[in-house]
Amino acid sequence: MSARERFFSNLGADKWEVPPVEEVRRILAIKGGNDIPQQDLVQLFRERVVGAGGKVYNCAGEGEIPGILATVCREHGSERVVFADDLAGYRQKFQARMQSEERWPGETKLSSRVDRNYYQGRTMGITSARAAFADSGAILALAGANESRMVSLLPLVHVCLVEVHSIHPDLDSASSVVDDSLKGSGASALTFIAGPSKTADIEKVLVEGVHGPKIWVVVLYPMGN
């Protein structure tokens, strides 16, 4: 008997069909609907990001994003700025801006062009969110062909671009987004990010930046119109 057969025979192999999905739905219905007011989604999301230790910037439109990135970069003195590959356009505009405004000693790269050893010192990683969730302030990061897993994980600063229309009340209302991202030809890894890397393992004192980013920034766009 193989290890697998033995394992299953110990379980008592009587029921082989998973219950119909309706049964799961029926049980989940017990929990009641969510209490999140639809009209305040963006406001709630913003509050929850801050509550989780993040910082929020608002952009009226995409055009303002490179400027905001420059502000964040200056504030934290970032010198190695890595963009997810699908943000190549922003990278060019950001680079041009940094070089025209002042003497900036740093450089920018696309995530596919650097390896793990690149993220040393004052680094910043920039990604875009596949979706965001108001009740928790979480964003959904999808690593794959366009985005290295490293770019939201190894730098000291992680900036995430969030389109306001991609904000869902909570994961309940967006489980299909997750399923579509994972199944079939989707990505092998997705991560809900809600805050900087943090620990409270020493006397319950909150310390940020234990393994991953110390600073977590969300840039919301387009805001205000």
Next chain:
Amino acid sequence: MSFHVPVEPQNLPSLVRERLADQAYRTNVLRATELSLAKRARVVTDYRDWENMREAAHRIKKLVMDHLPAYLREFESRARDAGAEVLYADDAVEARRIVVDICRSHEAHLVVKSKSMVTEEIHLAPKLTAAGIETLETDLGEYIVQLAGEIPSHITAPALHKSRQDIGRLFQQRLGVEYTEDPEQLTAIARRVLREKFLRADVGISGVNFAVADTGAICIVENEGNARLSISLPRVHIAVMGMEKLLPDTASLSLFLKMLARSATGQRMTSYTSLIRGPRRNGEQDGPEKLYIVILDNGRARMLKHPELREVLYCVRCGACLNTCPVYQLIGGHGYGSVYSGPIGAVITPALEGWAEAPYHPFVSSLCGACTDICPVKIDLHHLLLRQRGNAVREKRTPSLERFLVRGWRLIMQSPALYQLAGRIMRFLAPLASDKGGNLVVPRWSVQRAFPSPPRKTFKDLWRGKEGQT
């Protein structure tokens, strides 16, 4: 202060006494648990329906346990579709062998591990180290505990029993750094040491918080990012999971994620919640080339067949029952001498390790029911504790004199004549024997309690007197 804590559940009484005598340890544990409880209380009120959510979570887990082989098969086939290798282990020995073999086959020299109770349960890290493979715990709390040669004292906060001074001295001794007790600086030291290891590691080992049958994905919940590093940087990712971790689908996962973070750390969501489906795919920029999922039984199939105990398989290891338990608050995780502590540990340790190893566990509780009230999946913990006490008696794990006396007591309680006779004898004996230093009739019992002196007249006497008056 540092002490070595081996896994010795059978030494529970002496461990409890040790912990009770250690004032500093108790202070650390009490402060940490109270803080967690306060944080939790603030966020469970986000929902009007927290109680209904608990009910739903309970029933989802029940559904999964009622159909576990089917859900396991579904999960297995979806995970395999995505390129993961799924392996099964009946017990700890087999699980360790599987993991060591995988590491050897990939010629691994350095393994980074993220926090997981199930790998503690099977004592994986020491085994890998013994096999000549350097194995590092990378969760800050686990790293501290590993450096100190101890075992974790809490499910979600492994080093909560240590003060910043303890940790400062530990780092100074073991890492050769200058003494500091500043949590920021201590954390920065750990970041530097561990980052270098992450970049070189061959294999990353993680636990699994949830496994989603419908997608074949495993879910890993954390705040530090060490799990993400462990499962992203090395060539090989090994995930070890208890077979009870399954959930039907992403919609159910959504419910459990809301409840786990809130119950465990008082957060709405932890910093990182990762879903992993298979190893790196063609065209992806990074990720491990191989993903192995090791599914562990280790006594769980037996629990599943048990009509009452099976409920413990609903546990999501949030640690809330530890925080709220008045006994845990006094003795901390090390008072139990076992990997799982607190109310859930007191119930499952005898089932996992056997009664010979853990005869006293169910008795380390007050049966107050605080654990049952707080449990996000509504496990009836305090009744299970009572059940396990009964089982301990049936297994003859309690002192034979005690069992004899209880049997006698039962006899007396069933007969009014015997009851009256026994009452008379006790009323005669007790005053003679009751004094401050201990009681001759119940010497052990009265070491920490004053034996009440019986009133001169019984209730019956009084009642009779009253009748005479009217």
